[in-house]
Amino acid sequence: MSIRINDTAPDFEAETTQGQISFHSWLGESWGVLFSHPKDFTPICTTELGYMAKLKPEFDKRNVKIIGLSVDPVDRHQSWAMDIEETQGHAPNYPMIGDLTLAISKLYDMLPATVGDSSEGRTAADNQTVRNVYVIGPDKKVKLLISYPMTTGRNFDEILRVIDSLQLTAKHRVATPVNWRQGEDVVIAGSVSNDEAAKIYPNGWKAPKPYIRIVPQPHA
Numbered sequence: 678m679s680i681r682i683n684d685t686a687p688d689f690e691a692e693t694t695q696g697q698i699s700f701h702s703w704l705g706e707s708w709g710v711l712f713s714h715p716k717d718f719t720p721i722c723t724t725e726l727g728y729m730a731k732l733k734p735e736f737d738k739r740n741v742k743i744i745g746l747s748v749d750p751v752d753r754h755q756s757w758a759m760d761i762e763e764t765q766g767h768a769p770n771y772p773m774i775g776d777l778t779l780a781i782s783k784l785y786d787m788l789p790a791t792v793g794d795s796s797e798g799r800t801a802a803d804n805q806t807v808r809n810v811y812v813i814g815p816d817k818k819v820k821l822l823i824s825y826p827m828t829t830g831r832n833f834d835e836i837l838r839v840i841d842s843l844q845l846t847a848k849h850r851v852a853t854p855v856n857w858r859q860g861e862d863v864v865i866a867g868s869v870s871n872d873e874a875a876k877i878y879p880n881g882w883k884a885p886k887p888y889i890r891i892v893p894q895p896h897a
Contacts, residue, residue, distance in 0.1 A: 679786050682822060686711075686813045687784045693744070693772035694754050700744075701817055707742045708844070709813040710836060713787060714747040715804035717757045721830050722747070726757075726773075727765020732833055739840055743771040748782060748796035748804050751775035782807050801827065810836060812843065849895045850877070865890040 680687070686709075688701045712729070714722040729743060736743055747754060754773040762768035774781060777796050782788040787807045796804070805827045812821035820843050825831050842853040851863040865874050865882060874882065874890060883891040 680811075680819055680822060682819055684819050685817050686811060686819050688817075689781050689784060691774045691776070691781060692751050693774050694751055694758070694769070695772040698772065703744070704742060704813065704815075704817065706815050707740050708815060708840065709742045709744065709811075710736065710840075711744050711746065711809075711811045711813065712831070713782065713785075713807045713809050714745065715807040715827065716799075716801035717747050717749040717753045718760065719801050719827075721827065723757070723761055723764060725831050725833070726769050727761045727767045729833055730761075730765075730767035730770045732837065733770050735837055736840075739837075739844065741840060744774065745769065745771065746774040746776055746781060746807070748776045748779060748799065748807060750777045750796075785809070785811070812836065812840060814843070814847070845894070851892070851895065860894060862891050863894050865892055 686700070688699065690697065690699050712725070714726075716722070726745060729745070733743060751773070754769075754775060758768045758773075776782050778794045779788055779792060779796055780794070782804070783790050783792070787809055788804065806824070808825045808827060810821070810823045810825070810831060811819055814820050821836075821839055823831075838858060841859050842857060845863070846852060846866075850866045850869050852866050853863050857863065865878070867888065869877070878892050885891075
């Protein structure tokens with residue numbers, strides 16, 4: 678199955694570095710970020726896991742749970758964590774899934790169903806499509822999906838920026854423009870008529886074109 682925005686994130690049972698989980702139950706009422714890796718002890722993923730650990734307090738503030746996935750077994754993740762702390766200054770402080778049978782990678786369409794059922798003997802290049810980031814809402818729907826090549830480290834500051842936008846636009850009938858950051862002006866959603874907008878924004882809005890209605894970011 679292919680996964681698209683607004684699809685329900687597939688549920689699964691998994692062994693992690695913090696014990697056995699059932700994914701949807703583990704998420705609970707929180708938002709979630711699932712990010713995947715083709716192999717343990719790879720250089721770019723090492724930098725990513727360390728930086729994600731450094732950023733975890735920012736995700737916590739936003740009620741976002743982080744979970745990583747790598748196709749190797751959990752005991753290798755735990756050994757890798759020591760390298761990550763040594764080289765990046767932060768060890769993973771979130772669970773890491775061991776996808777030894779490739780079941781979750783196949784469930785999320787990161788690997789084809791025909792690849793077999795074991796990560797043993799497979800190289801990072803064999804698993805190079807296991808380089809995704811999924812942002813999942815409390816409704817268990819996929820809100821963002823980004824795939825990265827092996828040679829490009831992910832930008833988790835951008836993932837935080839997108840989560841700020843997703844959480845704002847889930848609460849208010851607005852959209853965020855290019856490069857938007859917390860506190861900047863937003864655009865009234867196209868689904869809101871001018872009559873409705875006048876009730877929500879009695880002070881009016883800036884409109885360089887009738888379809889671009891700019892207002893300060895709502896905070897309530």
